[in-house]
Amino acid sequence: MASKTQNAQLDAKKVLQAVEDQFQTLQILNEEGEVVNESAMPDLTDEQLQELMRRMVYTRILDQRSISLNRQGRLGFYAPTAGQEASQLASQFALEKEDFILPGYRDVPQIIWHGLPLYQAFLWSRGHFQGGQIPEGVNIAIPQIIIGAQYVQTAGVALGMKKRGAKAVAITYTGDGGTSQGDFYEGINFAGAFKAPAIFIVQNNRFAISTPVDKQSAAKTLAQKAIAAGIPGIQVDGMDPLAVYAATHDARVRAINGEGPTLIETLTYRYGPHTMAGDDPTRYRTADLDNEWEKKDPLVRFRKFLENKGIWSEEKENEVIEQAKEDIKEALKKADAAPKQKVTDLISIMHEEMPYNLKEQYEIYKEKESK
Numbered sequence: 001m002a003s004k005t006q007n008a009q010l011d012a013k014k015v016l017q018a019v020e021d022q023f024q025t026l027q028i029l030n031e032e033g034e035v036v037n038e039s040a041m042p043d044l045t046d047e048q049l050q051e052l053m054r055r056m057v058y059t060r061i062l063d064q065r066s067i068s069l070n071r072q073g074r075l076g077f078y079a080p081t082a083g084q085e086a087s088q089l090a091s092q093f094a095l096e097k098e099d100f101i102l103p104g105y106r107d108v109p110q111i112i113w114h115g116l117p118l119y120q121a122f123l124w125s126r127g128h129f130q131g132g133q134i135p136e137g138v139n140i141a142i143p144q145i146i147i148g149a150q151y152v153q154t155a156g157v158a159l160g161m162k163k164r165g166a167k168a169v170a171i172t173y174t175g176d177g178g179t180s181q182g183d184f185y186e187g188i189n190f191a192g193a194f195k196a197p198a199i200f201i202v203q204n205n206r207f208a209i210s211t212p213v214d215k216q217s218a219a220k221t222l223a224q225k226a227i228a229a230g231i232p233g234i235q236v237d238g239m240d241p242l243a244v245y246a247a248t249h250d251a252r253v254r255a256i257n258g259e260g261p262t263l264i265e266t267l268t269y270r271y272g273p274h275t276m277a278g279d280d281p282t283r284y285r286t287a288d289l290d291n292e293w294e295k296k297d298p299l300v301r302f303r304k305f306l307e308n309k310g311i312w313s314e315e316k317e318n319e320v321i322e323q324a325k326e327d328i329k330e331a332l333k334k335a336d337a338a339p340k341q342k343v344t345d346l347i348s349i350m351h352e353e354m355p356y357n358l359k360e361q362y363e364i365y366k367e368k369e370s371k
């Protein structure tokens with residue numbers, strides 16, 4: 001006969017099982033571009049659907065160009081984004097201008113579409129201080145390199161918005177690996193406790209550099225981590241722009257209505273390496289896995305969907321590609337024209353009022369730079 005403690009243990013397993021069974025993946029558009037979940041269809045006009053496609057195509061080109069520019073030594077840090085367009089851009093598409101984005105290092109596309117000029121994104125990649133000087137009215141932070149730190153900052157930004165009575169949300173992005181960090185739990189827990197208007201996105205691209213997601217956590221889904229913080233969590237097909245949009249839009253409505261934060265896990269994949277610093281994905285991923293995920297490509301399925309509706313064509317797509325190439329050329333010219341950065345620049349942009357020790361250093365470098 002089982003002892004009382006054993007029974008309790010069995011019940012605890014049942015509870016876990018029941019929770020995990022609840023987390024199904026939301027999909028609206030399948031790999032063939034067919035609507036498989038009509039009732040979850042977001043309310044988007046034909047123009048909005050075309051604009052979302054335009055942004056995904058544009059961003060794919062930007063990614064390809066950024067990789068070449070990095071190889072030519074014309075860009076610095078770069079984390080490839082191909083494969084993650086639906087996850088990144090359909091979530092940003094659900095936002096309003098007054099919403100605040102706190103990105104990770106791979107989330108440069110979202111902040112560009114939220115208003116950061118392209119040439120500044122290039123300067124940020126080069127480590128130039130002008131890349132971090134965000135224009136007035138563009139509600140973004142520069143990308144966070146410390147894994148998970150943006151989750152804590154987002155709880156704070158969202159709480160600030162709530163206290164000011166702003167009808168806006170703070171949204172942040174991390175990866176599957178990011179959910180292993182303490183900051184991840186602190187951020188969602190704090191935001192939950194204070195019902196802060198935050199949206200926490202986990203882009204589960206299955207790897208944290210070379211570490212697969214099943215080595216990161218015993219949790220079957222990353223969305224279920226929301227349960228411990230007492231907030232809603234949802235897992236979506238991150239290669240499906242409509243599912244990502246719908247989940248983010250719903251989360252935003254809840255946040256604005258005072259119902260607090262939501263955690264969204266997007267199942268996605270990065271086709272390229274982790275960054276351009278030299279990891280080799282063939283050493284930790286199989287070609288079969290790559291092929292399996294390339295078949296789920298967000299651009300392919302969205303293109304089919306729009307073509308079937310008669311609102312997309314090869315001609316339209318080529319226009320976007322040409323526009324992207326043109327914009328990239330112009331932005332590069334502008335980035336190249338930025339003044340060479342000096343030590344005095346770095347010292348003088350840090351504080352509203354310069355502390356005495358920096359003033360001393362400033363004078364020393366000013367003297368050196370004048371020679």
Ligand SMILES: Cc1ncc(C[n+]2csc(CCOP(=O)(O)OP(=O)(O)O)c2C)c(N)n1
Nearest residue numbers: 106145146147175176177178205207208209
């Ligand atoms: C606190 C911290 N620890 C370690 C690193 C080194 N690091 C950079 S990226 C990365 C993997 C992150 O993977 P994931 O969260 O899945 O995001 P992805 O790169 O896949 O988008 C690690 C461990 C870091 N930047 N910060």
Ligand SMILES: [Mg+2]
Nearest residue numbers: 175176207208
């Ligand atoms: Mg990852």
